[in-house]
Amino acid sequence: MRNGNSSVNPLRNPRGVVVKAALLVKNRDIDLCVGGLVPFTTIDFPGHLAAVIFLRGCSWKCLYCQNPHLQQNTKVPDDAIPWKLVEDFLSQRQGKLDGIVFSGGDPLLTPQLKAVVERVHSFGFFVALHTGGILPEHFAEVLPSLDWVGFDVKTIFEDYSTVTQIPDSGLAAEQSLDLLVKSGIPFEVRTSAHPSFLPSEKLLQLANSLVKKEVNAFALQRIRDMQGEYVPEFYDIPFIQKLQSLFKEFTVR
Ligand code: SF4
Numbered sequence: 001m002r003n004g005n006s007s008v009n010p011l012r013n014p015r016g017v018v019v020k021a022a023l024l025v026k027n028r029d030i031d032l033c034v035g036g037l038v039p040f041t042t043i044d045f046p047g048h049l050a051a052v053i054f055l056r057g058c059s060w061k062c063l064y065c066q067n068p069h070l071q072q073n074t075k076v077p078d079d080a081i082p083w084k085l086v087e088d089f090l091s092q093r094q095g096k097l098d099g100i101v102f103s104g105g106d107p108l109l110t111p112q113l114k115a116v117v118e119r120v121h122s123f124g125f126f127v128a129l130h131t132g133g134i135l136p137e138h139f140a141e142v143l144p145s146l147d148w149v150g151f152d153v154k155t156i157f158e159d160y161s162t163v164t165q166i167p168d169s170g171l172a173a174e175q176s177l178d179l180l181v182k183s184g185i186p187f188e189v190r191t192s193a194h195p196s197f198l199p200s201e202k203l204l205q206l207a208n209s210l211v212k213k214e215v216n217a218f219a220l221q222r223i224r225d226m227q228g229e230y231v232p233e234f235y236d237i238p239f240i241q242k243l244q245s246l247f248k249e250f251t252v253r
Pocket residue numbers: 001002003007058059060061062064065066067068071104105106132
């Protein structure tokens with residue numbers, strides 16, 4: 001789910017953190033494919049030194065997705081690493097990190113997400129989720145266990161299928177965002193954008209709709225190519241300043 005935040009490829013991410021991917025998480029209660037792990041980040045969970053765990057599975061097909069290898073929710077037995085090693089990782093990081101981020105894919109497509117979140121809490125970590133809100137019912141179930149959410153909004157909700165290629169995906173995303181706003185849990189909305197598919201008028205329309213929903217923190221994310229390089233051409237500075245004036249917290253990354 002990360003792009004800019006957002007879609008860092010855990011195998012070759014542009015921040016230079018390289019991690020062998022594909023952990024298979026298993027124990028009595030949890031049987032879950034993990035697509036990758038970034039052991040240290042200062043930018044994915046505001047105010048926390050964190051690691052990122054990538055969960056496989058996404059049924060949307062965003063045109064700019066940098067993690068297509070995480071869209072498939074298939075197990076990779078050759079790369080399987082037992083849950084014990086994941087727990088070893090968590091216990092080794094106690095006192096060094098204070099947060100764990102679940103990203104994807106979209107972690108909401110992992111039925112065991114709540115169980116995994118609670119497991120990570122039991123190690124004493126705060127837990128953040130990166131999601132596009134693909135399954136509102138599951139989001140409602142997991143939300144009370146979260147400490148922070150990075151919520152991806154693709155475009156105005158009416159136009160979602162032009163990005164995700166999935167009909168009615170905007171309905172799910174808007175419902176999830178409304179749940180998040182009501183929950184009182186700290187969050188940021190982030191939009192990965194490029195003028196060619198999200199012209200400034202439409203981005204402004206989106207920003208105004210977010211303000212109406214009482215979104216306070218917004219991040220505008222530049223699109224990266226598969227090599228992790230920023231795609232050239234972006235919005236002009238006066239327009240970005242206009243966006244900035246709408247939100248209490250505003251970031252370009
Ligand atoms: S929602 Fe799915 S397809 Fe879209 S960018 Fe995120 S992982 Fe990729």
